[in-house]
Amino acid sequence: MKRNAYRTGFAMLVSTGLMAGFSSCSKDNLGVATTTSAEDQADAEGSDAATLEYIDANAPADVNQAGAGTWASADDQRSVCGTCVTRTYNAATRTLTLTFDAAGCVGRDGRVRRGQIVAVFSGQHRQPGSSVVVTLVNYSVNGNPHQGTRTLTYTGNSVYTLKVQDASITTPTGTASWSSERTYTQTAGQSTRTLLDDEFSVTGSVSGTNRKGVSFTATIQQPLKKVFQRGCARFFTAGTVEIKTSKEQTLLLNYDPAGTAACDNIASVTINGRTRTIQLR
Numbered sequence: 001m002k003r004n005a006y007r008t009g010f011a012m013l014v015s016t017g018l019m020a021g022f023s024s025c026s027k028d029n030l031g032v033a034t035t036t037s038a039e040d041q042a043d044a045e046g047s048d049a050a051t052l053e054y055i056d057a058n059a060p061a062d063v064n065q066a067g068a069g070t071w072a073s074a075d076d077q078r079s080v081c082g083t084c085v086t087r088t089y090n091a092a093t094r095t096l097t098l099t100f101d102a103a104g105c106v107g108r109d110g111r112v113r114r115g116q117i118v119a120v121f122s123g124q125h126r127q128p129g130s131s132v133v134v135t136l137v138n139y140s141v142n143g144n145p146h147q148g149t150r151t152l153t154y155t156g157n158s159v160y161t162l163k164v165q166d167a168s169i170t171t172p173t174g175t176a177s178w179s180s181e182r183t184y185t186q187t188a189g190q191s192t193r194t195l196l197d198d199e200f201s202v203t204g205s206v207s208g209t210n211r212k213g214v215s216f217t218a219t220i221q222q223p224l225k226k227v228f229q230r231g232c233a234r235f236f237t238a239g240t241v242e243i244k245t246s247k248e249q250t251l252l253l254n255y256d257p258a259g260t261a262a263c264d265n266i267a268s269v270t271i272n273g274r275t276r277t278i279q280l281r
Contacts, residue, residue, distance in 0.1 A: 001259055047146055048164055048180075050107065051134060053080055054117055055152075058087050059125040059132070066091040069126045080108065091173060094121040100139075115139030128156035145170045160187035178208025189228070200226040202239070215246040225261065232263035 012243040024240035032231040057080035062068035066089050070077050079086075081098075084105035087152060089095045096119040115138040139146050148167025154160055161183050168177040182204035189198035202224040207217045224239030238256040250271065255270035268277050 017195075018208050047141070047167070047169060048150060048162065050111075051117060051163070052152060054085070055096070055132060055134060057081060058085075058096060058098055059119070060091070060094075060096065060119070063121045063124055064091055064092045080105070082108070094118070096121070111141050111142070113139070113141055115182050116225075126154050130154055141169075158190055161186045169207075174211030174213070176208065176211050178206055180204065180206035180208075198228040202226065202236075210245075216243060220245040222254070224255065227261075227263065229263070233266075235263075235265050237261045237263055239265060257280060 018093040057077045059071040082264040086099040096244045100113045103187040119132050119134045121132050134150040149165045151163045164180045185201045187199045205219040209215045221240040221242050224236045234257040239263045241253045244250045254268045
């Protein structure tokens with residue numbers, strides 16, 4: 001698969017956030033514990049996406065040669081990192097270290113990062129059977145410390161897995177923590193160099209504790225469909241996600257309530273037997 005399309009597509013797919021649209025619903029209707037869990041889940045997805053995007057933009061073209069350049073193009077690297085990230089690569093240990101400016105490095109998502117992202121490669125990036133283990137060292141986003149280990153594995157046949165362990169974001173209002181396992185399968189666009197015909201199917205689950213100390217699980221019930229043609233890239237076009245909290249609240253998010261897989265921002269939320277249509281932000 002082409003490099004640029006996968007890097008952009010994967011990052012967009014993860015950073016969309018399974019629960020990004022909940023701000024459209026009142027907390028009185030959905031319950032504070034459920035909406036907080038949803039918001040923290042969205043933050044978790046965004047954190048994982050940004051971390052992997054930095055790795056993709058800076059991964060070595062050849063893990064055995066320090067001077068081989070980057071896996072992504074120089075334009076992609078500049079687009080993601082700007083001028084405030086220092087890249088070093090140790091071919092002997094296959095270790096990539098990204099150091100963000102101590103004064104703060106503003107990413108293209110507008111967030112300020114400090115600290116380091118460290119990635120260790122088992123083999124050539126994106127080759128079948130290869131993986132990369134990512135850890136965070138004194139790393140923060142907008143002043144909020146981030147922790148956790150992420151393992152991205154390419155299993156072949158356009159299938160990728162992401163395992164997140166012991167991840168957390170500490171904020172002034174509390175600490176959200178989570179672990180997750182996701183599988184991303186590209187279902188269209190593998191044979192072309194354009195991103196606009198790419199489609200993905202996403203499965204998996206997340207478990208964690210939100211900032212209020214309430215535990216939750218979010219499970220994809222029907223595979224999420226991501227289409228990257230114009231007008232579709234911001235939202236999933238189909239699929240459902242169930243989120244449960246330890247407060248005995250259960251919510252179902254449906255990205256395709258009309259059953260048409262349309263490229264729109266219309267979804268539905270069902271809780272306590274009641275369903276309302278929402279517009280994803």
